[in-house]
Amino acid sequence: MPILQLYGWNEHFMRHFETNTSQDLEAARVLSIQGFKHLLITETGNLDAQLAGALINSCEPEAYPKAGDWVLVKRYDEEGIIIGTLPRINELSRKAPGTQSTRQVLAANIDAAFIVQGLDQNYNAMRLQRYLQQVVQCNISPIVILNKADLVPDAERYRQAVQELGYNCPVVLTSALDEAQQKEWSSQYLVPRHTYILLGSSGVGKSTLLNNLLGYRLQEEGATSSANNKGKHTTTARHLVLLPNGSMIIDSPGMREFGVTEESEGKGIHHPLIDELAQQCRFGDCTHQHEPGCAVIAAVHHGTLPEPVYRSYLKLLREQYHFKTSEADRRRNEKQFSKIARQVGKHRKDSKY
Numbered sequence: 038m039p040i041l042q043l044y045g046w047n048e049h050f051m052r053h054f055e056t057n058t059s060q061d062l063e064a065a066r067v068l069s070i071q072g073f074k075h076l077l078i079t080e081t082g083n084l085d086a087q088l089a090g091a092l093i094n095s096c097e098p099e100a101y102p103k104a105g106d107w108v109l110v111k112r113y114d115e116e117g118i119i120i121g122t123l124p125r126i127n128e129l130s131r132k133a134p135g136t137q138s139t140r141q142v143l144a145a146n147i148d149a150a151f152i153v154q155g156l157d158q159n160y161n162a163m164r165l166q167r168y169l170q171q172v173v174q175c176n177i178s179p180i181v182i183l184n185k186a187d188l189v190p191d192a193e194r195y196r197q198a199v200q201e202l203g204y205n206c207p208v209v210l211t212s213a214l215d216e217a218q219q220k221e222w223s224s225q226y227l228v229p230r231h232t233y234i235l236l237g238s239s240g241v242g243k244s245t246l247l248n249n250l251l252g253y254r255l256q257e258e259g260a261t262s263s264a265n266n267k268g269k270h271t272t273t274a275r276h277l278v279l280l281p282n283g284s285m286i287i288d289s290p291g292m293r294e295f296g297v298t299e300e301s302e303g304k305g306i307h308h309p310l311i312d313e314l315a316q317q318c319r320f321g322d323c324t325h326q327h328e329p330g331c332a333v334i335a336a337v338h339h340g341t342l343p344e345p346v347y348r349s350y351l352k353l354l355r356e357q358y359h360f361k362t363s364e365a366d367r368r369r370n371e372k373q374f375s376k377i378a379r380q381v382g383k384h385r386k387d388s389k390y
Contacts, residue, residue: 132296229283239291
């Protein structure tokens with residue numbers, strides 16, 4: 038099988054590639070990014086490349102190539118120049134860390150996301166719902182991995198707690214140190230020529246899981262502090278690797294912040310349980326917060342909708358609203374700045390100085 042097909046090349050990318058008229062460009066997939074250097078896989082093997090200046094100046098940073106992207110590259114001796122990016126099937130994003138409401142794209146063209154939480158005091162239902170919500174609204178299928186299940190007396194109750202969140206996704210109880218368990222779940226969920234990403238905080242065991250799936254040590258496994266159970270960052274950049282069974286996985290650094298964005302213009306936060314109940318609300322534009330005849334509020338009162346799920350939903354809704362308003366202000370300011378810059382430039386040209 039041709040190398041590019043092994044790495045997920047399909048009709049979607051072929052169709053867009055064929056619209057390119059230049060015979061000097063070839064298709065490649067981004068495996069990792071270190072500073073300005075992009076490691077690509079091409080039909081003839083690995084290639085180091087950098088972004089063309091025209092590409093840097095013509096698009097927003099969120100549109101720059103990310104791990105998992107398919108790009109157009111032109112070769113110069115032993116290196117390449119990335120000219121453009123083929124349209125993405127999807128992209129995983131989050132609110133960029135910090136106070137500013139900017140969107141950060143983490144990776145692209147992903148079939149499913151493994152959301153990893155450790156059961157050694159790392160499990161956090163609200164954090165998990167945040168991951169699930171953002172992954173789902175990025176049009177990526179979630180799979181929850183509850184690692185270190187051997188460290189708790191009743192691991193099954195954690196699986197039930199995840200299922201009660203209502204996202205109808207697979208939930209795997211495992212220990213990264215148990216080879217038989219690794220083989221069991223990976224054979225079920227890792228499909229050849231499909232792309233996956235590992236998500237989770239530092240110390241949940243992502244690197245251990247990946248090393249065992251690979252059969253060799255790609256990443257050093259960091260220790261977890263006994264004082265606060267927070268892990269060290271052992272992965273410093275996202276990189277895509279080919280697993281022995283022919284599937285691909287993107288490892289990612291541990292993330293302490295995973296803020297929600299707005300991926301579907303104007304559609305807001307969608308939760309499966311709340312969306313189902315919303316059809317019974319008295320008002321079509323019900324916000325599920327204070328309106329009479331709200332089926333969601335009634336379900337919380339009757340105990341059929343878990344209150345933590347509802348509270349988390351409201352919090353994510355507020356975060357998304359804040360992100361939308363801050364993002365709109367930022368774009369207005371940038372537009373105003375661009376207008377002023379053009380006026381200054383015209384004035385300088387007219388005044389010849």
